[in-house]
Amino acid sequence: MDNKVILTSERIEISDVLNRLSKSEECGAVVMFIGTVRGLDEGKKIHELNIEIDVDVALETLQKLRQDTIEEYGIQDLVVVHRYGTLMVGDTIVVIVVASAHRKESFDACEYFIDELKRIVPVWKLEKRENGMHWVGSEWLK
């Protein structure tokens, strides 16, 4: 399990994530989602992104979400790597890779996983924009 859910401050290598995926002879589909740092958000230029994670809780939440997703969608395997720390525009934030017998399960499982990750995993983003610092999702403070 440990090598299937990873939180890291290091640059993510896509080939390394793929190498962690287990596939049987019945596997005919691999789907990957890559989330990257955008250079423009709400019309404002972004110079840098700082990602904060509550690591202990995030790891446990992701491990449970991974297991639930595998069981719910009948996929063979799922690997997720999420970055934290300081990232530059274009850097990879998250990689999710899913293997299954047929493509539909992998597409559906991958979409479900990233949607849930965004909803429940304790991760926050501080954008360094051209007009100052901005915490993503903090609009309720206004």
Added chain:
Amino acid sequence: MKLPDSENHIGGNDMIKVMYFAYLKDITGVKEEWLEIDGNLVQNVLNKIFEKYPKLRNAPLMVVIDKKIAKRDEIVEEGDEIRVYPPVCGG
């Protein structure tokens, strides 16, 4: 963390450790603190936080106890660490 009908709960006013994350640290000025809680529910902890930091009163906060998301009507037990999150946005 137990259901409200549990007999194993803190009573009256107790001190609870609360930890803040992301920009909540900027609003409260601390990473963690001990709060005296009137009552033994998650909602009582939030009420204390709202009272101390009115800016958070309408905040869509998430509360986590023992690494699990806690509902507002769950019991807080002595020794629990309460993690308070602003809306998350990973990925």
